[in-house]
Amino acid sequence: MAQAKGILQLPDDPRFLDMAYDVQGPVPEEERNLLSNLNPQDREIAIKFWESVKSDFRFNEYLRGCLNCGVCTSGCPAAKFYDFGPREMIQYMMRDEVDKIWEFTNKKVWACVQCYTCSMRCPFNNEIAGLIMVLREYAVKFALPSAKEILAPYRRVLYTVLTMGNQVTPDMIQPDSFPDWGPQAVEESKNMDVYRKAIPVDLMQRTDIGWHPSLQTAVEMMTIMIESGVMDSLKGVDKDLYDMIMDIYEERKSQLEEIKQKWEKGELDESELPDSWLDL
Amino acid sequence: MSAQEVDKKIEEGIKEAFPMTDTMDWNEVYQRIIYRYSTPHGLNHVKEELYKLEDKGEIIIHHIKPYNNPVKMQTLNGFPKVIPTTRLWQHKSCGQCGHIPGYPTSVFWMMNKMEVDYMDEPHQTSCTGWNYHASGASNPVALAGVYVRNMWRAYEIDYFPLIHCGTSFGHYKEIRNMLVLHKEIREKLRPIMRKMDMDIVIPEEVVHYSEWLYTMSKKAAQQRKYNLNEVRAAVHTPCHVYKLVPEDTIYDPDVFQGRRPAAPSGTVQNFGAKLVDYSTWWDCCGFGFRHILTEREFSRSFALFKKVIPAVEEGKADVFVTSDTGCVTTLDKSQWAGKAHGFNYNLPVLADAQFAAIAMGADPYKIAQIHWHATDVEGFMRKIGVDVDDYKEKFIQYLADLREGKAEPEYLYKPHRKIDFYLSVPERVKWYKGEGQKSTSSK
Numbered sequence: 107m108a109q110a111k112g113i114l115q116l117p118d119d120p121r122f123l124d125m126a127y128d129v130q131g132p133v134p135e136e137e138r139n140l141l142s143n144l145n146p147q148d149r150e151i152a153i154k155f156w157e158s159v160k161s162d163f164r165f166n167e168y169l170r171g172c173l174n175c176g177v178c179t180s181g182c183p184a185a186k187f188y189d190f191g192p193r194e195m196i197q198y199m200m201r202d203e204v205d206k207i208w209e210f211t212n213k214k215v216w217a218c219v220q221c222y223t224c225s226m227r228c229p230f231n232n233e234i235a236g237l238i239m240v241l242r243e244y245a246v247k248f249a250l251p252s253a254k255e256i257l258a259p260y261r262r263v264l265y266t267v268l269t270m271g272n273q274v275t276p277d278m279i280q281p282d283s284f285p286d287w288g289p290q291a292v293e294e295s296k297n298m299d300v301y302r303k304a305i306p307v308d309l310m311q312r313t314d315i316g317w318h319p320s321l322q323t324a325v326e327m328m329t330i331m332i333e334s335g336v337m338d339s340l341k342g343v344d345k346d347l348y349d350m351i352m353d354i355y356e357e358r359k360s361q362l363e364e365i366k367q368k369w370e371k372g373e374l375d376e377s378e379l380p381d382s383w384l385d386l
Numbered sequence: 387m388s389a390q391e392v393d394k395k396i397e398e399g400i401k402e403a404f405p406m407t408d409t410m411d412w413n414e415v416y417q418r419i420i421y422r423y424s425t426p427h428g429l430n431h432v433k434e435e436l437y438k439l440e441d442k443g444e445i446i447i448h449h450i451k452p453y454n455n456p457v458k459m460q461t462l463n464g465f466p467k468v469i470p471t472t473r474l475w476q477h478k479s480c481g482q483c484g485h486i487p488g489y490p491t492s493v494f495w496m497m498n499k500m501e502v503d504y505m506d507e508p509h510q511t512s513c514t515g516w517n518y519h520a521s522g523a524s525n526p527v528a529l530a531g532v533y534v535r536n537m538w539r540a541y542e543i544d545y546f547p548l549i550h551c552g553t554s555f556g557h558y559k560e561i562r563n564m565l566v567l568h569k570e571i572r573e574k575l576r577p578i579m580r581k582m583d584m585d586i587v588i589p590e591e592v593v594h595y596s597e598w599l600y601t602m603s604k605k606a607a608q609q610r611k612y613n614l615n616e617v618r619a620a621v622h623t624p625c626h627v628y629k630l631v632p633e634d635t636i637y638d639p640d641v642f643q644g645r646r647p648a649a650p651s652g653t654v655q656n657f658g659a660k661l662v663d664y665s666t667w668w669d670c671c672g673f674g675f676r677h678i679l680t681e682r683e684f685s686r687s688f689a690l691f692k693k694v695i696p697a698v699e700e701g702k703a704d705v706f707v708t709s710d711t712g713c714v715t716t717l718d719k720s721q722w723a724g725k726a727h728g729f730n731y732n733l734p735v736l737a738d739a740q741f742a743a744i745a746m747g748a749d750p751y752k753i754a755q756i757h758w759h760a761t762d763v764e765g766f767m768r769k770i771g772v773d774v775d776d777y778k779e780k781f782i783q784y785l786a787d788l789r790e791g792k793a794e795p796e797y798l799y800k801p802h803r804k805i806d807f808y809l810s811v812p813e814r815v816k817w818y819k820g821e822g823q824k825s826t827s828s829k
């Protein structure tokens with residue numbers, strides 16, 4: 107047929123289809139370099155950053171292709187509120203647009219609320235919210251300014267989760283930081299002690315922890331965080347917090363070893379221990 | 387428009403939108419969905435690979451045993467999912483225990499009432515998923531380590547893990563898949579676990595408590611104390627329960643014709659309340675992990691405008707039921723600030739477990755702990771006939787007595803020994819169940 111001849115020949119791999127551009131496929135490296143708005147220093151980190159993300163074992167599993175259909179962004183709660191959308195991220199990723207990914211990571215990636223709506227709806231079955239997490243993980247690993255900024259008000263949560271395995275504490279709800287939660291929250295924070303006592307489970311009666319984990323559990327948790335490299339990434343973002351947690355770890359580890367040894371030998375006098383190791 | 391007219395309109399709407407509902411070939415639908423959710427690993431379900439790894443001795447599977455009284459349910463892709471109904475290890479949620487304590491206590495109370503065997507221990511950490519999704523300050527090996535450490539504790543005492551938090555549930559499904567599909571993660575994790583005298587344990591199913599509750603709901607509803615026929619309940623199904631690893635969530639043709647997750651909608655339905663629909667049922671609650679702590683304008687606006695207002699205006703809901711830590715918190719705490727702008731909705735928000743426990747006659751303060759909620763849960767209870775004033779008076783007295791040392795705290799199960807707060811000693815279950823001798827070192 108005469109008409110059919112005029113149709114553009116498209117590459118077979120649907121990952122290279124992009125209806126917004128005459129020329130299909132990734133922009134050649136030289137061209138991208140010419141177009142870059144980043145200063146050479148940033149550009150270098152941006153490339154390293156993107157190479158690390160791409161070599162992560164999850165990357166190819168999570169990114170499978172893109173129609174540029176926008177279904178992800180159309181259902182995205184964060185896109186309704188912020189200058190943010192998952193489609194643009196996927197498109198940059200598809201085309202290896204280092205500069206754009208760098209900009210996206212520094213300015214936008216933290217807007218996502220991790221609802222996984224995009225992932226469930228994407229016709230290509232991309233694990234979009236997972237890719238966002240990969241970007242965030244590497245932002246922390248690279249100690250990017252945006253990660254530092256995000257983590258700053260988050261120190262207390264990080265401290266609690268890394269030392270006790272709980273993430274929030276009842277007493278963090280203070281009237282001055284949560285005034286929008288209403289008078290009920292104010293009343294609770296004023297009489298937290300007695301309200302917690304009235305919870306019919308012994309593990310949940312403290313005000314400084316959601317439930318009381320055992321000392322052994324807390325030490326095991328910190329061991330995992332150290333051995334898996336989480337503490338190393340934290341070092342770059344918040345050195346003070348890192349030092350503090352490592353000190354706590356050493357102390358608790360030796361307390362645990364001592365108690366364990368005594369218990370194994372049948373020499374532990376429980377009456378000498380405080381009710382909670384948190385008071386040791 | 388009256389409530390009945392709204393219902394009729396919705397019913398007509400459904401008929402119009404899905405004219406072939408009655409003649410639908412579900413098998414064909416499932417086939418399509420299997421394709422849709424297939425992974426690049428060429429598996430129908432990650433469990434195929436899970437069993438192979440067990441055969442090779444690479445992992446230990448925590449199997450569901452006959453004494454867990456398993457019940458077979460159905461998932462989105464047609465794969466069965468087995469829900470253990472007893473001998474359960476309570477995997478608590480940090481946000482529930484911290485800010486909605488009546489959530490886990492309602493679960494325990496229901497289990498006591500239905501004589502379900504369970505263990506709640508201090509040898510558990512949270513999943514750390516809240517922190518991870520908010521800050522990115524973790525990595526796959528650490529996340530897998532946290533998961534496996536908790537699963538090991540449950541395996542060690544042979545109680546099957548029941549996950550309380552929606553995020554923990556979704557997150558653990560994801561981590562389970564990662565562990566099964568990626569040898570490099572197992573290889574990095576194994577030496578860490580060995581260091582703590584543990585190995586890689588993966589439970590046969592990842593089970594959310596809301597799935598347990600739905601599975602038990604018909605039986606539980608037989609013990610209902612109040613009539614819920616007049617209650618119009620809107621449900622928010624938590625995103626991490628069904629959008630994160632969708633193939634592991636239970637569906638049931640009896641609930642929204644199998645188009646939405648069975649829990650917690652089915653639980654509400656089985657307790658006799660009228661399930662109402664609203665156009666944004668699919669939207670997230672606005673929690674956002676980091677947002678609820680440091681970006682609350684987003685959380686508040688989203689919860690109010692995209693969830694609460696549609697549920698009330700479209701569905702004429704008089705209670706909002708959901709099944710996750712973050713969703714209860716966000717929907718409940720986001721309404722008060724709206725008053726300043728004239729949006730005075732005050733729609734009561736409850737977890738399905740609290741909703742069910744209250745309906746079964748649990749003390750609304752001592753057990754369901756509704757005084758931690760910001761919305762008008764008391765109004766809802768008055769509507770179904772709970773003697774709120776009487777319960778409240780007694781609770782205020784109890785608080786005063788506790789404060790003055792005139793009363794001892796009441797417990798849902800025997801409080802732990804001091805040693806349990808330090809070490810996870812091997813005979814802890816025997817002691818707890820009253821079968822064992824005293825620990826050698828206890829007084």
Ligand code: SF4
Binds near residue numbers: 181222
């Ligand atoms: S997970 Fe993030 S990007 Fe995806 S829909 Fe939700 S908010 Fe948007």
Ligand code: SF4
Binds near residue numbers: 196234
């Ligand atoms: S929904 Fe999937 S295919 Fe469509 S634009 Fe988003 S990532 Fe691309």
